[in-house]
Amino acid sequence: MKTIILKGRPAFGGIAGGEALVCPDSIAGNTGSLGETDGIIYEHGNPNRGKCIKDTILVLPCAKGSCGWSCHFKSAKINGNAPAGWVVTIIDSRIGVAIASLEKPAVCDFAEADPVKIIKTGDWVKIDGSTGIVEITPK
Amino acid sequence: MVNLTEFEQKMLNGQAGEFKQKALQFIVNYADVLGAKDLCEISRATLFIGAQHYLEGFTTDDYNEIFSKFYLNSDKPIPIGQFDESCAVQTCVAACVTRDFATVHLSKEFFDKNNNFYAITREAGASEVHTCTPYFSGWIPLPGEHFVTTESSNVLLCNSVFGACGNADGIEAAVCSAICGRTPRWGLHIKAERYGNVVFTIQCPSQTSFDWDVIGYTIGRFLPRAGKPVIAGNFKRPDIKKLRQCFSSLATSSNAEICHVVGITPEARTVDDALGGKEPAAYFAITQKDYEDTRRLVCDPGSGPVDFVSIGCPHLAIEEIRDIARYLQGKKVKQGVELWIWTTKSNQALADYNGFTKTIEESGAHLLDSSCPICMKHEAHKHAKAMVLSGIKQAKGLRAQTAATVYCGETLTCIDAAILGRWEAPA
Numbered sequence: 001m002k003t004i005i006l007k008g009r010p011a012f013g014g015i016a017g018g019e020a021l022v023c024p025d026s027i028a029g030n031t032g033s034l035g036e037t038d039g040i041i042y043e044h045g046n047p048n049r050g051k052c053i054k055d056t057i058l059v060l061p062c063a064k065g066s067c068g069w070s071c072h073f074k075s076a077k078i079n080g081n082a083p084a085g086w087v088v089t090i091i092d093s094r095i096g097v098a099i100a101s102l103e104k105p106a107v108c109d110f111a112e113a114d115p116v117k118i119i120k121t122g123d124w125v126k127i128d129g130s131t132g133i134v135e136i137t138p139k
Numbered sequence: 140m141v142n143l144t145e146f147e148q149k150m151l152n153g154q155a156g157e158f159k160q161k162a163l164q165f166i167v168n169y170a171d172v173l174g175a176k177d178l179c180e181i182s183r184a185t186l187f188i189g190a191q192h193y194l195e196g197f198t199t200d201d202y203n204e205i206f207s208k209f210y211l212n213s214d215k216p217i218p219i220g221q222f223d224e225s226c227a228v229q230t231c232v233a234a235c236v237t238r239d240f241a242t243v244h245l246s247k248e249f250f251d252k253n254n255n256f257y258a259i260t261r262e263a264g265a266s267e268v269h270t271c272t273p274y275f276s277g278w279i280p281l282p283g284e285h286f287v288t289t290e291s292s293n294v295l296l297c298n299s300v301f302g303a304c305g306n307a308d309g310i311e312a313a314v315c316s317a318i319c320g321r322t323p324r325w326g327l328h329i330k331a332e333r334y335g336n337v338v339f340t341i342q343c344p345s346q347t348s349f350d351w352d353v354i355g356y357t358i359g360r361f362l363p364r365a366g367k368p369v370i371a372g373n374f375k376r377p378d379i380k381k382l383r384q385c386f387s388s389l390a391t392s393s394n395a396e397i398c399h400v401v402g403i404t405p406e407a408r409t410v411d412d413a414l415g416g417k418e419p420a421a422y423f424a425i426t427q428k429d430y431e432d433t434r435r436l437v438c439d440p441g442s443g444p445v446d447f448v449s450i451g452c453p454h455l456a457i458e459e460i461r462d463i464a465r466y467l468q469g470k471k472v473k474q475g476v477e478l479w480i481w482t483t484k485s486n487q488a489l490a491d492y493n494g495f496t497k498t499i500e501e502s503g504a505h506l507l508d509s510s511c512p513i514c515m516k517h518e519a520h521k522h523a524k525a526m527v528l529s530g531i532k533q534a535k536g537l538r539a540q541t542a543a544t545v546y547c548g549e550t551l552t553c554i555d556a557a558i559l560g561r562w563e564a565p566a
Binding site (some may be wrong): 009028031032036062073075079089097101103108 | 171172173174187191209264288289309311312326390391392393396511516535
């Protein structure tokens with residue numbers, strides 16, 4: 001299968017690879033929407049409800065909901081359930097804190113193509129947080 | 140890499156101690172993630188700290204260790220020093236009440252742990268205020284003042300109504316900002332980023348607080364990414380309590396951080412003023428159908444028996460407690476139903492003084508402080524079979540925590556449900 005390349009702004013350095021977990025309407029930041037210790041999405045209406053963020057490349061348009069957004073991801077990391085990296089269409093302050101706090105590679109701010117529309121859950125995604133290059137191998 | 144002043148560079152080099160060094164290092168990393176060019180000084184902070192549930196994965200109760208690892212990104216425990224002395228630092232909503240912990244089904248052990256954590260941060264300079272509506276107890280940033288807050292509705296209210304400058308920075312960054320007194324100069328800290336770009340014309344009811352709760356959630360449903368809404372149209376003029384509801388639900392369905400209300404908020408004297416003279420990216424009308432769609436999304440259908448009613452998301456103003464006390468005068472909450480009314484610690488003290496608490500308690504309801512069912516999490520509400528909630532944010536948040544039926548509506552409708560022990564679907 002042909003690899004697709006996207007280019008975004010390098011936001012946090014390092015290289016990471018993993019299966020994509022694409023949340024077209026993001027993940028709510030309110031307490032209980034993401035499991036504090038197990039990293040499982042519990043938000044009603046989220047197409048990935050019941051899936052764990054561990055070792056995935058999280059593909060999100062932006063954040064939504066509580067200012068506490070980042071702390072649920074941080075808690076998941078402390079309990080061994082961190083995502084491997086982030087691909088974010090347009091960065092916002094909530095996601096910015098989470099990226100800084102989890103210290104995982106991240107590529108953000110895609111001007112030409114929206115990764116949320118191009119990447120599918122289960123695709124293999126490799127990101128370089130120092131160059132902004134995202135390589136997608138469809139499943 | 141972000142540019143630092145000489146003062147900031149010295150702090151980053153450790154000359155103000157390791158506590159401030161680590162905090163500033165986090166803010167510098169955060170600024171680089173955002174792509175910020177420099178930092179700005181903050182003078183106000185509210186912090187969602189204490190024994191919050193995001194800490195439940197820690198096996199230790201050593202708060203120094205927890206604080207270092209969670210907020211400062213340091214595996215090495217660093218002694219907790221002082222928050223920035225020129226910053227008004229106070230606590231956001233808590234995971235436990237400050238009294239009556241048995242009423243809300245929490246343990247003495249958790250109550251004590253929460254108090255112990257707060258005692259440490261109080262020593263460090265964070266006043267215990269414990270609220271999501273800090274403006275009801277005097278925490279009000281002026282126009283142009285830079286703040287951090289961990290309450291999403293407060294981000295919207297301070298930016299939009301007070302004309303102050305802040306982003307939805309999240310807990311780790313807000314804590315670090317309150318320690319080092321700096322935040323990235325990015326987003327809403329820059330005037331050019333504050334203009335609205337999506338216009339919403341209100342064509343649905345806008346009389347009540349619940350109407351504004353629905354309006355906020357609906358705007359969030361339609362708001363495009365990076366959208367900054369401008370509310371226009373022939374709406375009924377809202378007060379601060381209605382905007383509180385609007386902004387709390389807007390921040391539930393979107394990542395909005397500023398929302399201009401034409402003719403009300405200071406950067407929106409006119410639509411043009413709010414847009415900075417530019418064409419908006421999109422126009423939406425919020426119709427009666429949109430209103431009904433949102434109501435169906437946040438409130439389960441039909442009527443039925445209820446056993447759990449919670450009012451006050453976000454925390455209530457003193458005049459709302461007065462109105463509830465008057466409404467409950469001479470009435471009784473149905474046996475087997477819990478009616479919880481949430482406010483700030485300061486307003487609870489005022490309600491005690493004014494006799495409102497006594498009237499409320501005589502009805503069988505409870506006036507509670509400092510927390511809410513979402514923040515207390517399962518332990519406080521796991522027994523509930525059918526819930527009635529006055530705030531859409533509370534309804535949406537609890538839906539992720541419970542299998543109970545969830546109804547949502549206007550405050551007095553919710554109180555009627557507690558008295559009748561039954562939710563009647565609105566006509």
